[in-house]
Amino acid sequence: MKKEVARFAITHTQFVDENGNMNEDFPQDVPSSDILTQWYKTMVLTRVFDGKAINLQRTGKMGTYASSEGQEAVGVGLASAMQEGDVLVPTYREHVAQMMRADSPESAMTKILLFWGGDERGNMREGIGKDDFPACVPIGTQTCHAVGVASAFKIRKEKRAVVCTVGDGGTSKGDFYESLNCAGAWQLPVVFVIVNNGFAISLSRDKQTNSLTLAQKGIAAGIHFCQQVDGNDVVAVYEAVRVALQRARAGQGPSVIEALTYRLSDHTTADDAKRYRSSEEVKVARKKDPLLRSRALLERLGHWDASLEEELQKQSHASVESAVKSYFDIIENHPQTASDMFVFLHEHIPESLVQQQGRALSEKKGGIGGH
Amino acid sequence: MVDALNMALAYEMRVNKHVVVLGEDIGVNGGVFRVTDGLLKKFGRERVLDTPLSETLIVGMSIGMASQGLRPVAEIQFSGFVYPGFDQIVNHASRLRNRTRGVLTCPMVVRMPSGGGIHAPEHHSESVEAFFTHVPGLRVVIPSSPKRAYGLLLASIRDPDPVIFLEPTRLYRLGKEVVEDTGEALPLDRCFVLREGKDVTLVSWGASIHETLLATDALLKEGVSAEVIDVATLKYLDEATILQSVKKTGRLVVIHEAPEMSGFGAEIMARVLERGLYFLLSPPRRIAGFNCVMPLYRLEEHYIPSVERIVAEVRELLAAS
Numbered sequence: 223m224k225k226e227v228a229r230f231a232i233t234h235t236q237f238v239d240e241n242g243n244m245n246e247d248f249p250q251d252v253p254s255s256d257i258l259t260q261w262y263k264t265m266v267l268t269r270v271f272d273g274k275a276i277n278l279q280r281t282g283k284m285g286t287y288a289s290s291e292g293q294e295a296v297g298v299g300l301a302s303a304m305q306e307g308d309v310l311v312p313t314y315r316e317h318v319a320q321m322m323r324a325d326s327p328e329s330a331m332t333k334i335l336l337f338w339g340g341d342e343r344g345n346m347r348e349g350i351g352k353d354d355f356p357a358c359v360p361i362g363t364q365t366c367h368a369v370g371v372a373s374a375f376k377i378r379k380e381k382r383a384v385v386c387t388v389g390d391g392g393t394s395k396g397d398f399y400e401s402l403n404c405a406g407a408w409q410l411p412v413v414f415v416i417v418n419n420g421f422a423i424s425l426s427r428d429k430q431t432n433s434l435t436l437a438q439k440g441i442a443a444g445i446h447f448c449q450q451v452d453g454n455d456v457v458a459v460y461e462a463v464r465v466a467l468q469r470a471r472a473g474q475g476p477s478v479i480e481a482l483t484y485r486l487s488d489h490t491t492a493d494d495a496k497r498y499r500s501s502e503e504v505k506v507a508r509k510k511d512p513l514l515r516s517r518a519l520l521e522r523l524g525h526w527d528a529s530l531e532e533e534l535q536k537q538s539h540a541s542v543e544s545a546v547k548s549y550f551d552i553i554e555n556h557p558q559t560a561s562d563m564f565v566f567l568h569e570h571i572p573e574s575l576v577q578q579q580g581r582a583l584s585e586k587k588g589g590i591g592g593h
Numbered sequence: 594m595v596d597a598l599n600m601a602l603a604y605e606m607r608v609n610k611h612v613v614v615l616g617e618d619i620g621v622n623g624g625v626f627r628v629t630d631g632l633l634k635k636f637g638r639e640r641v642l643d644t645p646l647s648e649t650l651i652v653g654m655s656i657g658m659a660s661q662g663l664r665p666v667a668e669i670q671f672s673g674f675v676y677p678g679f680d681q682i683v684n685h686a687s688r689l690r691n692r693t694r695g696v697l698t699c700p701m702v703v704r705m706p707s708g709g710g711i712h713a714p715e716h717h718s719e720s721v722e723a724f725f726t727h728v729p730g731l732r733v734v735i736p737s738s739p740k741r742a743y744g745l746l747l748a749s750i751r752d753p754d755p756v757i758f759l760e761p762t763r764l765y766r767l768g769k770e771v772v773e774d775t776g777e778a779l780p781l782d783r784c785f786v787l788r789e790g791k792d793v794t795l796v797s798w799g800a801s802i803h804e805t806l807l808a809t810d811a812l813l814k815e816g817v818s819a820e821v822i823d824v825a826t827l828k829y830l831d832e833a834t835i836l837q838s839v840k841k842t843g844r845l846v847v848i849h850e851a852p853e854m855s856g857f858g859a860e861i862m863a864r865v866l867e868r869g870l871y872f873l874l875s876p877p878r879r880i881a882g883f884n885c886v887m888p889l890y891r892l893e894e895h896y897i898p899s900v901e902r903i904v905a906e907v908r909e910l911l912a913a914s
Contacts (some may be wrong), residue, residue, distance in 0.1 A: 311657075346694045353661065356692050362682050364649070366650050367685065370657020370665075377613065377639050377663070401648040407645060566691040567730050569698070569753040572782065572829040 236452035240510045242518025255525050261456050262516040265294040268318040270538040275354035279491040283350040284339040290315050292486030295512035299459025311368040311386040314357040323351035331545035342562035362392030365401035372410035383470035385398045391422025393436050406444035413477045419485035424498040441479030453481030454512040595765045597739035598628045599773045601746040615642035616668030652678035659701040669705040673716035685731030686755040702749045702756045709799045710763035712890040720851035725757040726828045733828040735759040737802035739770040743780050744779030761800035761866050781826050784834040790820035793844040798824045808903035836869045843874035853881035875914030
């Protein structure tokens, strides 16, 4: 005898379509038009920052950089849903979420530039959410850290939760599955946001897995809140993460939210996406740009016009320029020393390292091949 | 040694509520070697966590816990299974302090049985210390007696940074030594001089200390006086104690169970050659595991440096100088 023992479904949510139209089920109470405006402004700032960062790399003033162009709505949505005491465990492409959780976007931008600009002080993250994790460069490993932070909250009975982002590529990794499995088994207060931007560098989403959605990967782990949202719709991202965090803090366990978006830029400045995707495909994706959509929505609501847009562009460029100025001021006028690679290795620097540090400090920067 | 380790864990869990232990089969089952036996009953499910079977997660989760001020002591059931967690140790645990300029830290211990000699199946007898000593930001500790196991484990849990704590499997039940539950830790950067001698310096660690001491007894009957140094804290290495001894004896033999090639013995020898070459009366020597896959158990007595091999090689060394 055979009988059905389990059945699952994944829903997809979109509140604002690509033309800025509100769908029927648009949440009426949240968010206010002020908030929508603020979200749009943050997305524009991030877009300007990305453009500037790429220019800095192209002109030899910064190292390899990973742009977040096209995925701004995911970061804005999830960071807006978080409380201060929550912990963000991000990938290396979550610039906007880090900016929103910093003392000021400028200070975060300067630190991001320092990091990609190869300065040890770019490892700094005071101000970027006290307990937040730094941008994780290895793929998917951060999901395990998120489980640990969430376990600590559960052990201490704290009403806090973790938001962990992971790319579509990261969902192929064992770390991701192991983390989801444990989060499900222990019903931990963690929200995994899969930023599905369509590519693991060159490998497109359809070639990564035969799984119909990435959200459903949480179902196998016994995670009860697994959803897909339009990741270019900031309202949909916000609403899903808000509910997921509410559940997490109430002890109702973990969630997986797959946000569908598109990486409009190259993987990093060292990549050339033309090698693996057509310009037609990118053209189609550009029509779904989260910034266009948010702006169209605001215009429809009567909260935006060309002069406000002009003013915003001006402000955003000024803000980015101020961060860039700080970046140059730090690397040019307050250069790091060789000590910077020794001092944070341990709480107390061991004797053998003191000797090496002395050696490093006594020598001028030498020549090495490649540069 | 099992009892001493258990006592150290219980002591620290009693005095520090932030200490949690986690791993596979460590709760209800008390660990496959019983190192965590009874802790679940004493400290409850919130501090003694039976994890799913996933080494990557065990280490990665410990990092997350440590970043929140807990003091996780993670057990990897056998060191041959640490490799999935190696990524987390190397890429994150060892670097979290540096990666955040001290804002987030990673005070955690990863414990695991180490080495062969207990007739275990494939992958259950590996000696992995050299993989970890190579990694900046880690400490690596391997005790060779119950007392040192107790004091060094306490020190490792109290250390503000990640420590890899290797437990020699064949010493778990070997030799009885009364250990007082004083809560006193041992330093994490000092060698232990176990025997004083004047003809040759024998440097070893972990289970090989056992054979080294037996060989020393045998050599003494032949009139050879060997000094024995236990490098229980491989990293950071107490180079001064070793150099001082070599200065006195003029001869150095490093004994370890891990394969000779790129083993930690090479590091010790390099340091002595760099800083104490002129103390030496004869070329230094390594007595180590052969550069083979750790054999299945019927050959392990041929693989692990034996008392006879140590005695014979020390004799050769002395005869040549």
